[in-house]
Amino acid sequence: TLRRSAAGSLPLSKDDAGVPGRVRVAVRLRPRNQEELVEDADFADCVELQPELKRLRLRKNNWDFDTYEFDEVLTEFASQRRVYEVVAKPVVESVLEGYNGTVMAYGQTGTGKTHTLGRLGEEDTSARGIMVRSMEDILASISPQTDSLSVSYLQLYMETIQDLLDPANDNIAIVEDPKTGDVSVPGATSVDIRDEHSFMELLRIGEAHRIAANTKLNTESSRSHAILMVHIRKSVVQTGAETSSSSQLGKSFKPLVRKGKLVVVDLAGSERMHKSGSEGHVLEETKSINLSLSALGKCINALAENSTHVPVRDSKLTRLLKDSFGGTARTSLVVTIGPSPRHRGETASTILFGQRAMKVENMLKIKEEFDYRGLSRKLEMQLDAVIAENER
């Protein structure tokens, strides 16, 4: 007799099968730097971490703390490998299964966003950040014969998207597929990646162009968002179970292409900029940067409160992240903080941003050119009919 489970062979990962996943949020503390070690030697850190309890305590005064829980609490001793494993690896695995995956770093300038995401680790491979480690894992699990892998690297500055792989291409449009809701940037340079070496070279070129662009515009890279987009097309081999249940229903199946997208976002520094004394370009810039980051904050709030209106249209950043954040994606956020009591205010606001993001639920949905979900619903209905027939 047929059992109901025959139709349940969707390629979902165990923990996510059909259930909404929440945005995962980790907090990472960087060690004190030389200046803080010397100048703040008499002052205690503004936070205390309890990694085994996944708790962070933010100092209110000498004896009192506020306590916050995160999905993961990474101390100043956490290795780059461990950070990759808790923050990005589950996202990369989902992307290889056909989801949209996003990894973002949020925090004050100087707290370790780029260290966490973008470190190349050329001199010391243990220092490699999330971008390079993700690519290592992706390359290890795709087949050069049947799969394809391409990368774009962008900078978003003052509501303009620039191509970090082609500086002349400095006003890239965001395109949204009206049917699927997929967001893409077809105008951006897309480079096929064959090996780790070519990927590192691409990151180096992007970084050099970022520095040059910022010098020309007389700004700092901490004021722009860097966005790495990785597209994977993986052909999927049908399993025996699927073939047998389908042949029972007299259907023939073509091989599937599973498309995954990984977006890694090194956000602009979250620090509030001083408005006093800002004029002209600087004032405009202050507004624009606050626009994208504050739009992100507003979307997170709306998603966290299950609000029916999520203002994704309000900024380029949120439009670009529309299919990465909320909706169909698997998203991981790392909020970076420094230990210095001097930055307690910024640290507190970063922690609150992370806390709000923890409330955002993502409905997972696999994307395949072939409508797997629709097919499986049809199969399920047909099976239900057959089972009902048998039970009569």
Ligand code: ADP
């Ligand atoms: P951001 O990108 O947030 O502005 P960076 O990643 O550039 O910050 O980090 C600022 C400085 O602190 C860099 O010199 C970086 O190497 C160092 N740093 C950041 N996080 C860590 C860490 N976890 N361990 C050691 N050094 C770190």
Ligand code: MG
């Ligand atoms: Mg940085």
